[in-house]
Amino acid sequence: MENAHIVGRFDRDLNNIKARILEMGDLVISQIKDATGALQNTDTAKVDRLVATDRQINGMNKDIHTRAERLIALRQPMALDLRQALSPINIAAELERIGDHAKSTAKRSYKLADAPKDQETLQIVRQMSAMVQAMLTDILVAYNNSDIELAAKVRALDLEVDKLNKAAFAAALRGIFEDPQMAEIFVHLILLARNFERVGDHVVNIARHVHQIVTGEDLKASDQRNCPKPAGRLS
Amino acid sequence: MDKSYISAKGVNVFYGDKQALFDIDLNIGAKKVTALIGPSGCGKSTFLRSINRMNDLIPICRFDGSLQIGGQELYDPEVDVVALRAQVGMVFQKPNPFPKSIFENVAYGLKIHGLASSKQEMQDRVEWSLKSAGLWGEVADRLDEPGNSLSGGQQQRLCIARTIAVQPKVILMDEPCSALDPIATAVVEDLIDSLRKDYTIVIVTHSMQQAARISQRTAFFHLGKLIEVGNTKDVFTTPREEQTQNYITGRIG
Numbered sequence: 001m002e003n004a005h006i007v008g009r010f011d012r013d014l015n016n017i018k019a020r021i022l023e024m025g026d027l028v029i030s031q032i033k034d035a036t037g038a039l040q041n042t043d044t045a046k047v048d049r050l051v052a053t054d055r056q057i058n059g060m061n062k063d064i065h066t067r068a069e070r071l072i073a074l075r076q077p078m079a080l081d082l083r084q085a086l087s088p089i090n091i092a093a094e095l096e097r098i099g100d101h102a103k104s105t106a107k108r109s110y111k112l113a114d115a116p117k118d119q120e121t122l123q124i125v126r127q128m129s130a131m132v133q134a135m136l137t138d139i140l141v142a143y144n145n146s147d148i149e150l151a152a153k154v155r156a157l158d159l160e161v162d163k164l165n166k167a168a169f170a171a172a173l174r175g176i177f178e179d180p181q182m183a184e185i186f187v188h189l190i191l192l193a194r195n196f197e198r199v200g201d202h203v204v205n206i207a208r209h210v211h212q213i214v215t216g217e218d219l220k221a222s223d224q225r226n227c228p229k230p231a232g233r234l235s
Numbered sequence: 236m237d238k239s240y241i242s243a244k245g246v247n248v249f250y251g252d253k254q255a256l257f258d259i260d261l262n263i264g265a266k267k268v269t270a271l272i273g274p275s276g277c278g279k280s281t282f283l284r285s286i287n288r289m290n291d292l293i294p295i296c297r298f299d300g301s302l303q304i305g306g307q308e309l310y311d312p313e314v315d316v317v318a319l320r321a322q323v324g325m326v327f328q329k330p331n332p333f334p335k336s337i338f339e340n341v342a343y344g345l346k347i348h349g350l351a352s353s354k355q356e357m358q359d360r361v362e363w364s365l366k367s368a369g370l371w372g373e374v375a376d377r378l379d380e381p382g383n384s385l386s387g388g389q390q391q392r393l394c395i396a397r398t399i400a401v402q403p404k405v406i407l408m409d410e411p412c413s414a415l416d417p418i419a420t421a422v423v424e425d426l427i428d429s430l431r432k433d434y435t436i437v438i439v440t441h442s443m444q445q446a447a448r449i450s451q452r453t454a455f456f457h458l459g460k461l462i463e464v465g466n467t468k469d470v471f472t473t474p475r476e477e478q479t480q481n482y483i484t485g486r487i488g
Contacts, residue, residue: 005487076444078471078483079472079474079484215473216473217473
C-alpha cells in the first residue's frame with residue numbers, strides 16, 4: 001500500500017476511478033455469464049437486456065476515460081500516479097471490448113436455437129466462458145490489490161483458453177464432417193469459441209496493465225522484443 | 236555511465252554547527268542539463284552554490300570534500316575564484332539586471348574579464364550573446380534603454396545573455412523561472428534546451444514538470460543527502476527509491 005497524497009482529493013479521485021473500473025468489470029462478468037446462459041436457452045428478452053446493458057458498459061468506458069483525463073489535466077501525475085491515472089483508460093477500453101464480445105455471443109444464441117445442447121463444441125465453448133469469467137474475476141482482484149503475482153497467473157491461464165479454442169475448432173470440424181447439414185451451426189460455434197479466445201486476450205492485456213502499474217514495466221513491449229511474432233503464420 | 240565533467244566526492248557543507256550536505260557523491264555530465272530537485276532545505280541550492288563557490292561569501296559556511304570541474308579541484312587554495320566564476324556562470328531566481336543599459340549589462344562581464352580587445356569586438360560579442368539568449372530580435376533597436384525596462388522574462392534572458400557573454404563552461408540556474416509567467420517560462424525553457432549543446436547546465440527547480448521537461452539527468456536531495464540520481468525519464472517514471480517516488484508524486488513520506 002503506497003503512502004497517501006498530501007492532497008487528499010487526489011487519492012479520492014484515484015480511488016473513485018478504481019471503484020468504477022471494478023464496477024464495470026463486475027458488470028462485464030455478469031454479461032458473459034448471462035450471454036453464455038442464453039446459448040443454452042435462447043431468450044429474446046434476456047438478449048435485449050444484454051444489448052441494453054452493453055450500452056451502459058460503453059457509457060461507463062466513456063465516463064472513466066473522462067475522469068482519468070480530468071485527473072491527469074488537473075494533477076499532472078508522475079511515476080506510479082501517472083500509471084494509476086492512465087491505466088483505467090486502457091483497462092476500461094479492454095472491458096468495453098469484452099462487453100462487445102458478450103453482446104455478440106448473446107446475439108449469436110439465436111443462430112444456435114436448434115443446436116443440440118450437449119454438443120461437444122458447445123460444451124467446450126461453455127468451458128471457455130467459465131474460464132475467462134474466472135480469469136476476469138481474478139484480474140479485477142489483482143488490479144484492486146496491485147497483486148502482480150495473481151496477474152501473472154491470469155496471464156498464464158490464457159494458454160489454456162487458447163488450447164480450448166483449438167479443441168473447439170477441431171471438434172467443430174469433426175462435427176461438420178459427420179453431419180454436413182449442421183455446418184452453419186458449427187461455424188457459429190467456431191466464431192463463439194473465437195469470441196472467448198479474444199476475451200482471454202483482453203484479460204491478458206488487463207493483466208499486463210496491472211503489471212505495468214506496479215512495476216512500470218511494459219510487458220507487451222518486452223514480450224514483442226523477446227518473441228517477435230512470426231510473419232504469415234496462423235495459429 | 237556518462238563521462239562526468241563536474242565531479243563531487245564526499246562533499247560535506249556546514250553552516251556553523253549545522254551540516255547542510257552529507258557526503259555527496261555526484262557526477263554531472265558535460266553538455267547536459269542536470270536538474271537538482273528536493274524539498275526546501277534539502278541542500279540542493281547549497282550544492283549548486285558550491286559549484287561556483289558562492290558559499291564562500293557566507294562566513295560561517297565550511298566546505299569539506301572534493302569538487303572538480305574538468306579535473307580541476309575547485310576548493311584548491313590556489314584557485315582564482317573570480318576566474319572560476321567566469322567559467323561557472325549563474326542565473327538566479329529573480330532576474331537581476333544591473334541598473335545599466337541592455338548593452339552594458341551584457342558588456343559588463345566582458346569588460347571586467349578583459350575579453351574584448353576592441354569596440355567592434357565588444358559589439359559583436361554583445362550581439363552574439365543576445366542572439367544566443369534569444370533576445371536580440373526584441374532589443375536590437377533599444378540597446379541603450381535600461382535593462383530593468385524589459386519584461387520579467389526578457390530580463391531573465393538578459394541575465395542569461397550576460398552569463399554566456401563570457402563563454403563559461405558551466406551555467407548554474409537557481410529556479411530561473413519561478414518569477415516568470417508560463418509563456419516567459421516556456422521561452423526560457425526552450426532557450427535552456429538550445430544552450431545545452433554548448434554548456435553544461437545545472438538547474439535547481441521546484442517544478443517537477445519543468446525538471447522532467449528540460450533535463451536529461453535528475454538528482455533528488457532530501458535532508459542534505461543525495462537520495463537518487465539517474466536519467467530524468469527513469470527518475471520521473473520509475474524512481475528506484477521510495478523517498479523519490481513520494482516526493483515527485485506529492486505523497487506523505
